[in-house]
Amino acid sequence: MNETRRIAMLDDVDRRMVRATQDGLPLVARPFHAVAERLGTTPEDVIARFRRMIAAGVVRRIAAVPNHYALGWRANGMTVWDVDDDRVEALGPRVGALAAVSHCYLRPRRPPIWPYNLFAMVHGKSRAEVDEDARVIADLLGDACRARDVLYSTRILKKTGLRIGAAKEN
Amino acid sequence: MDAIDRAVIALLQDGIAPEPRPFEAAGRALGIDEVEVLDRLGRLLDDGTLTRFGPMFDAERMGGTFVLAAFAVPEDRFDSVAELVNGHAEVAHNYARDHALNMWFVVATETPERAETVLDAIEAETGLLVVRLPKLAEYYVGLRLAP
Numbered sequence A: 001m002n003e004t005r006r007i008a009m010l011d012d013v014d015r016r017m018v019r020a021t022q023d024g025l026p027l028v029a030r031p032f033h034a035v036a037e038r039l040g041t042t043p044e045d046v047i048a049r050f051r052r053m054i055a056a057g058v059v060r061r062i063a064a065v066p067n068h069y070a071l072g073w074r075a076n077g078m079t080v081w082d083v084d085d086d087r088v089e090a091l092g093p094r095v096g097a098l099a100a101v102s103h104c105y106l107r108p109r110r111p112p113i114w115p116y117n118l119f120a121m122v123h124g125k126s127r128a129e130v131d132e133d134a135r136v137i138a139d140l141l142g143d144a145c146r147a148r149d150v151l152y153s154t155r156i157l158k159k160t161g162l163r164i165g166a167a168k169e170n
Numbered sequence B: 001m002d003a004i005d006r007a008v009i010a011l012l013q014d015g016i017a018p019e020p021r022p023f024e025a026a027g028r029a030l031g032i033d034e035v036e037v038l039d040r041l042g043r044l045l046d047d048g049t050l051t052r053f054g055p056m057f058d059a060e061r062m063g064g065t066f067v068l069a070a071f072a073v074p075e076d077r078f079d080s081v082a083e084l085v086n087g088h089a090e091v092a093h094n095y096a097r098d099h100a101l102n103m104w105f106v107v108a109t110e111t112p113e114r115a116e117t118v119l120d121a122i123e124a125e126t127g128l129l130v131v132r133l134p135k136l137a138e139y140y141v142g143l144r145l146a147p
Helices: A012-021 A031-039 A043-055 A085-096 A127-144 B003-014 B022-030 B034-046 B075-086 B112-126
Strands: A059-066 A075-083 A101-106 A118-124 A145-159 B050-057 B065-071 B091-097 B103-109 B131-134 B137-141
Touching: A012 A031, A012 A043, A012 B050, A031 A043, A031 B022, A043 A059, A059 B003, A075 A085, A075 A127, A085 A101, A085 A118, A085 A127, A085 B137, A118 A127, A127 A145, A145 B075, A145 B103, B003 B022, B003 B034, B022 B034, B034 B050, B065 B112, B075 B091, B075 B103, B075 B112, B103 B112
Parallel strands: none
Antiparallel strands: A059 B050, A075 A118, A075 A145, A101 A118, A101 B137, A145 B091, B065 B103, B065 B131, B091 B103
């Protein structure tokens, strides 16, 4: 059940590069030059390191992260499902493949407070839209699903992303 | 937000390539110049339409870990508990949700041990039982919002 993942080895310059960019890339025409200058290396080196980290999956992409509330995607529903253990491995990827589902994970149940093992995050412009997507998931899961719920987010309290070495530096 | 802003968001959500002048390439695709891409990106970050622009790191590939956790916070303590939780630099996201478990946060750390330490500290500081829901398998991650 546990994933075995290849751990990418990062050297000291990689780690300094992560720390220098985890708050974001400088908004200048040559952002990798600016990072290189901060690290005391060359732009070619920084670019090569980012390419390597993307290839290794350490960096998913270098991209804009939208505030989905600001974009009108106000309904963020965490749909949660209690799915038969023998069938969840087959059904999980099918739920994840639905267009409306942005993230889909298997997690432990914590009875009695938390009976659900399959999590599928659904974003919509309204709760009605999310409820409709939840119905599609329910149909897909069929009798493999014993119980379900939808938890809507009501406020973003914090959204920053990973902080490497934060405890040491702050 | 105009049509060009929406096009900027759609394009930059998919990401830029690590190359000397990435915004020039983005501008070419959008039919605007590099300076305008940067101006619009800066404004969308300032006004909160975008929360961040930069590399999206996968903590697990760096040997780190993300742990989803939740707890039931009494309403009259909600804001002070949120402040305590958010005060930990390792807390990457925190959302209020309408459920008995009304605060949901993600701890991102370099090691699983460090995540446990942070969760233990949050439990000790708040006196609230933290329900730990680490990921056992990932079936899909691919958020793309049409702006």
